[in-house]
Amino acid sequence: MNMDTTFLTLPNGAAAPIAELPVLPFADFRAQLIQAVTQNGLRVSSFFATPASNRPGDFELIAVLADDRAHLLRLAASRVSKSYLALSADCPAFHWFEREIAEVTGLICENHPWPKPIRFTQPTTGAAGVLPGVTDYLRIADEAAHEVAVGPVHAGVIEPGHFRFQCLGEEVIFLEISLGYQHRGIEKMLVGGPDVRSAQLIECAAGDTSIASAWCYARLQAALSPACQASPAAELWRGIALELERSANHTGDLGALAGDVAFLPTQSFCGRIRGEYLNMTAALCGNRFGRGYVLPGGLRYLADNKKIADLQTWRKRVHADLTNALDLLFDTPSVLDRFENTGVLAPADAAAVGIVGVAGRASGLNNDIRLSHPYGPYTDRPLSLCAEGAGDVLARAMVRRRELDASNQWLNEALNAGTELSADEQASALSSHHSPAGGLAPSMIAVSLQEAWRGELCHVALTDSHGRFRHYKIVDPSFHNWYGLALALRGEQISHFPICNKSFNLSYCGHDL
């Protein structure tokens, strides 16, 4: 297959006229995508349907595949109406995307192995309303089997979701995860933008991923408007904010994992240390989640050398505390006994369903967008890849621990680089784009990828003839990974669910949008 003629090829954070997107006959489209994913090792970053502009009732399917080895994105499209032969039947990596497509558009994905809604959105057709979580679940036809239903409201301070376990005794034979309770309709609200609330909507897609989301959006706007280009200094500081976000969340996750195996010292220490990273983010912009820091074109605030020096000292002190807390965790046999061989997600399964990020790297998938599709400060300042292979809770914990060290080292170098910027370079980082940028290039398709702390975050935008968003598609890393959690539970004790769940720590709102 010649990738360059079949697909529109773009680097990360670029745009092209929609007219250049190849619209293939459906049979070709289907065959090429399946071949690219199953034979050539490409991954599905995004796959969605948008109403065809000239034929009411028809839809255009658009696929964005990540070609990690070539460091490029491959895009293709095809036109369908009413129904089409599901790709999932031959390539499981499409299955969740096709369930979404069917739910959003009403298209029928023929031969889809498990065609059910993923968010339980209300039908726009005026048909009877749907109730969230009310659907057919896979059941075991055996009197010895029993079913456990959990949620949507869980026992702790956590987002809502519904889990349905099919068990034989203590053993989970099958788990289904039913989401949609957090659905706010973000993608629909973005259509017609950018407007005054677009940036805030993006940041609120998943609150713990605010920096990655805002940066993804800023780079997408930069691809569509020269006015939104950011200087290298701005990109450096965005990277610093993203690594702080990653550090805060990884620290919190390791503490929560310690808590789930009743190892209270590290749980307590990490609970506090996570807050230190959030407070460092707040030192940059006033908000612990980095809200409003990353603007199209640059940053909201600059940091002077005094602040950078303070951050360096602070970072060193916090990393010493963190190392102490984590050494204790990974040096405790009763903890390792619980982590090891628990919730195994086999590498082959992880690859087949398209797992990304921390969970993917724990299952031996060498995929990190900062390395495979480098952007901004990661281009000339690469991090080391932190991959394990066992795919168990321990591997997911180890990936986080190693990434904390890698981020710490990166932050050290990046903060030093921050002090070496000239006054002009510093000033170039500031953005005055408090108002929506507007004036985006018309009739374009733009793609932007980020390595958010959970994994790959993908934004795709299509602009109309006036430079307004005609379609905005967000694929949060959790969209890829919820099914990985379901797979990891198969054959596991049900009492291991909390620790398995925590080892993935996926976002409900990022999935539900």
Next chain:
Amino acid sequence: MYKALKARLFQGHRTGRFPAVAPTLPDHFQGRPQLQAGPCPKDCSACEDICPTKAVKVSANGPQIDTGRCLFCGKCAAVCPRQAIAFGPEYRLAAFTREQLVAGASAAAWAPPTAGNVQCRDFCGQSLKIRQVSAGGCAACELDFNVLGTLAWDMGRFGIQVVASPRHADCILVTGPVTRNMLLALRKTHDAMPRPAWVIACGACAISGGVFTDSPETHGGLEAIFKPDLYIPGCPPHPTTILEGLLRLMGRS
């Protein structure tokens, strides 16, 4: 065992001293708006136009900000030609009525209201059991409420505790704009609580729908469903803002 003790000594005692000592807030902290009185330039509506949530209104006496809608993004302050808007260091944002959340130009300094629900104060002054319900938020409010349970804040000091079952709860603390898909679960949780049951709206979404106000997928906050006894503004509110609000609800500050 020795390793754990050694680590414990290394980590030290880290619980903050709030409320005895005021919190250390970051430089760019965006607290309660400070608004300059006086007429705005004719036809100027820059602050209204840029607000993502229609929280700002230009009145005859300068701008007014509804902190129940405000995301504290500060964009209105950045665009105001007469610099009549600033977001100060005041973190005590919680209030007991919707009207108290509206900030206007006033000569008097903001004094956080103390007259909350008397019955709640009498019942829960020493012990407040909270069932948190996330109803469509972005999880930031949940996260910054959750940190109050860590050793850095240790809200257990004040008798505040998160409980798993609504049967054990004095109040529910709701986050998120209440999505259509969470309405039933939220109602059932509330129904399952023993009476009296109090309601806390935490964050702009729970108070007014926040940035999701106009979405047909949400109910635009809690107001139309249950009347909250405590409103905690912010997107998300700072942990100190949440804790300070809870203490005031309990009549402890």
